[in-house]
Amino acid sequence: MDKVAYLQTWGCQMNVHDTEKIAGVLRGEGYAFTNKPEDAALIILNTCSIREKAEHKFLSRLGYFRRLKKKRPAMQIVVSGCIAQQEGEKFLIDNQYVDFTFGPQNIAKLPELILRDKRKAAVEENPYLAETELPSIRNDGTRAWVNIMYGCNNFCSYCVVPHTRGRERSRPMDSIVNEIRTLSDEGYKEITLLGQNVNSYNDPNNGTCASFAELLTAVNAVKGIERVRFVTSHPKDLSPELIAAIGDLDKVCEHIHLPLQSGSTKILSSMNRKYSYAQYLDKITALRDSVPGITITSDIITGFPGETSEDHKETLSALREIEFDGIFAFKYSKRRYTRAADMEGQLDEEIKSERLKTILELQDVITDKINRKLKGQTVEILVEGESSSDPAHWTGRTRTNKIVNFIPVESVKKGMFITVNITNSFRHSLEGQPDR
Ligand code: SF4
Structure with a gap:
């Protein structure tokens, strides 16, 4: 064959x-x-x-x-x-x-x-994973993902990742920056730094232990790259130094995905998340103070073992208080090898589904309210090409990670930065008119 x-x-x-x-x-x-x-x-x-x-x-x-x-x-x-x-x-x-x-x-x-x-x-452990350089086939041409670390040490009680991807290892900073320089030479404009917990990045080869904020500074300096994003962040490792770097570095986009998981400190503790709701809220306040216009998205798990209706109400109240731009919400799913799988107080699917529905309905109202305010504004987008859901439209993304759909015009090509006037807003996207 x-x-x-x-x-x-x-x-x-x-x-x-x-x-x-x-x-x-x-x-x-x-x-x-x-x-x-x-x-x-x-x-x-x-x-x-x-x-x-x-x-x-x-x-x-x-x-x-x-x-x-x-x-x-x-x-x-x-x-x-x-x-x-x-x-x-x-x-x-x-x-x-x-x-x-x-x-x-x-x-x-x-x-x-x-x-x-x-x-x-x-399936054996690879002690050289962080130093292993592998070729990639990237088809986008404009936006690229770059691994900065592998694995995770956090052992959140519901999560199988530390069992499947192993302990946390950071890639050397030089190797990351070299890969990004090559991507820039190939015409890439946007880089997303990838890791299970990027905030705890720690360059193993750097005598002074370069932090994630230092890595962001080095990536920000790569000529030709216009936007820098990163996923995923853990709230406990979001330091004042990092928040300041997000605000100061011109290419680092004004968006962060910061999983909250629950508004109940009791549930956060049993998830082993290592922060309370009040501590999470302090980070949100610091981000909004230091990075004007930042959009914040999050993850929520509903129906975690032992979650009472009071805990659920605390999550709803957190959503109202924080007003995320968007969330990914999921029913708790029992995973083998995790501590939560053996916890008492596992909830019925029906309760989980009902709570998920309430969470999503509330968030829809919040996202709708936030997106409506963007109508009439002029924003810069990076053009991604034809919309996957509607071939009549093209799509692009703001620095704040909002999707903007527009009717294509002759002069606009994939990979261009253009300004658009926002003409309409929906729950998961915006509609705009290219300003050219
Ligand atoms: S949820 Fe994220 S931080 Fe927690 S163990 Fe899984 S990968 Fe690590």
Whole structure:
């Protein structure tokens, strides 16, 4: 069979960027890529185990590939990512038609795994992960994600990430800045620095232990890069130095995604988040004082074990008090290997769903109120190209991470910075008119 690969990804930006690296490694081995799995010699499914729903979606898709392999037995089926890491050899035992698996720390082993006769689960710890340079295939041309660290040390009681991605390791600052200089030379304009907890970045090679604020300063100085973003931030590590850097550095965008998770300090403690609601609120105040116009988005988990209706009300009251620009809200999902899975007070799905509905309805009203205020304003957007949901529109993003859709005009091209007049607002996007 020809060297043709089909890649599919579930989950977060870390996973999406891991797939870009998997593609980069495969290209080095002479592989081309297809959108049709039926034409592929190699199928790689890069999985997510953060929530039960993502796992179910992957398993149902895997069933399709099992049937496909019956018709084309030479085809290799490979499972990577967090489910592969979490399940190890057991996944291969339970799924005999899967050729091999590898975890997020073992992407570099892909060429040797493809050629192996024996099935293997490559899930071992990689002590050199932070120093491993892998090629990536990035298709955007304008916006790029760059890993600055791997793993997490926080062990939030609901989260499987420290078990699947291992302990926290920061990439050397020089290596990160060099990658960004190369991206700038290739025409990239916007960089998003990626890590599970970017605020705790700590350059291992720098004698003075460069912090995330220092890294931001170095990235800000790269010529040709116009916007710098970062995800994800942990509130406990959001230092005054970092808040000042976000305010001072001209390319660092006025947006932060700062997961709150719950408005109840009791629940935050049982989540092992290491901050109280009052402490979180202080950080929000400091951000809004130091970074004028900053937009703040967040994550909320509803129905965590032991969450009472009073705790739920505290989350609703936090949403009203803070007025996030937007949130991602999820029902608590029991994950193997996590402490919360064994906690008492697990709630019924019905209660979780009802609380989620209330949270989303409230946030919709808040987001709508905030976005309405933008009508009539002129803002700068970076043009991303055709809207994925409506081919009649093009889309771009403000520095504050608001999506603006507009009717394309001849002079506007992907990758341009243009100004638009906001003519309409919706809950998840804005509509604008290019000012040219
Ligand atoms: S900070 Fe908490 S939620 Fe985020 S990856 Fe680490 S353990 Fe998971």
